[in-house]
Amino acid sequence: MSIKKKIFTFLLFLSLSVVLSNATAYGEEEHKMSSDYRSLVSQALPMWDEKILEVPASKIWTDKTSMQAVARAVKDEVLVNVEREKKTGEYKDKDRAVKIDQSQGHIRYLNNLREFRMESSPRTALDKPKAEGMITEALRTIGLPADEFQKPLVDTVVSQGGSTGDKKIDEKIYRERLVTVDRMINNLPVFGSMSRGSVSNKGEISRLLVKWPDFIFTKSKRLLERDTVIEEIVKRIDSQVKGQPVSVNIRLGYIQSPASERTVYIPGVVVSVLPSTTGFIFSVPLAE
């Protein structure tokens, strides 16, 4: 073996050793733990500037929605045929439930007739792009602004079980696709907003959840200084975990103003703190 090959082999071995020695007990990504909260927060806190304030004062969509819009979105003939004069309201029969709360931007649709049945439903989940397309189209039909959609996440809900006697574990069974659409404005996440729809293996929307309040933005007088924000985050962490080692993740976006009873958005950060036990999350405004 040549010297070059020996050096290459040694470096490869060294790299692998470093990678393996850094893996956690669970083989997942490592969380940097420390009791130096100020240092952790300073490193994790994203940068921001005045551009975070460059959003419309309001983006209203809930005035466009109605029971009929939901009925068309989920293609539910029974609902389509239900006379609904009001734009808000509830409908419930023995198989389905619909709730629309325009003031909160909250919509829920549930149809038990479209749910997975082990004895009769197909066991192959719909293609992911098709499920994604069905839910995003449904959300548009309801009236949600498509320019606020983040790239949807398509998951699969599965069943798995086994006998308690012979301890045999059966193969997993695919029940449905679950499509989640998060919200983005000004290329930043809007925390507390999301939509989620379930698509059955027959290609029907069985459940739909919308949490998408109208975006009403408080034009802040002044963005806070970075040090002020760091101070606040450190204080909040210390009040909970009092010197324990933690890892910290901080995301920049729009949060609901704690000072307002209505859903009013302000720029803020969402801070995730992971000690050795249960993790906790809180938000901190970036503007006065």
Next chain:
Amino acid sequence: MELNKRFILLIPLVVLFGLILNGCVSKARLYGVTTWDGGCAATSLADWDDMGLAWYNEITNTSHAGAYSKDGQSTNGNIVDSMFTDAGVVAWGNDHNNIDLAHAAMMFMHGSENSDRWQGSVRVDEAGAGDCQTWQGDMRFGNTSLRFLHLSSCNSLDDNQWADRWWGSFSGLHQVDGFHGFMWIWSELNDNYRDFADDAFSTTIGNAWLDNLYYADISGTDDQCPVAYAVGSNSDDTWNRIGTERYNNVLSNPASVGYWGTIYIENCDPANENVIGADIN
């Protein structure tokens, strides 16, 4: 005089009717800890009870047909091991006077694993055999009343606890809902716990749990991974139960525990555990 006699005769009938009516209403209870200052040490997290209360207030919201009655919520105070353990397993168990009196209950407390079983951190280290952790191996639910148990607790339904652990705690219990890996405390999730209870009157408890408590990248790097777990006499019975049971559509108790079944989100990847489904045991 005749009218008074009739009136007096009616009183026991009215009381009896009231008792029957009250006996028919299902009961909900909430147990949990936010502040571990009662002799057992753990990190206090002030917002946790708000999530539990959001569930408790909604399942007992009388606007629901079949709303549960408020049978008690215990936060902090004397939360001890024996409240959740069964006298048939450990002599000091006292769940029959506590959580097992409810038809639906939620526990919120730190969770971890011990011998591949979930354990919750209680607040007070009681005299006798009970200690600061209440351990799933000492639990048997449903031999008094409990049908649905919800665990707002880390590692409460890790995949390595499914095949040979949790079903042993079903003694009339129908379903447990918990988490694979770590779950998270966040005031924003209060509405999710409320909506879980709200939905569970109109769709299955399993659907309601997954729809409202699944949160991809909740921390920016880790998912929150809810799991619904039920048992039945056999496969068909189990899937029928988890696929149909709502708060207001409760089947009879499982005749036996011959099969366990879960519903979960494939590839969900939480903190403090592998990807869900990788270690089923």
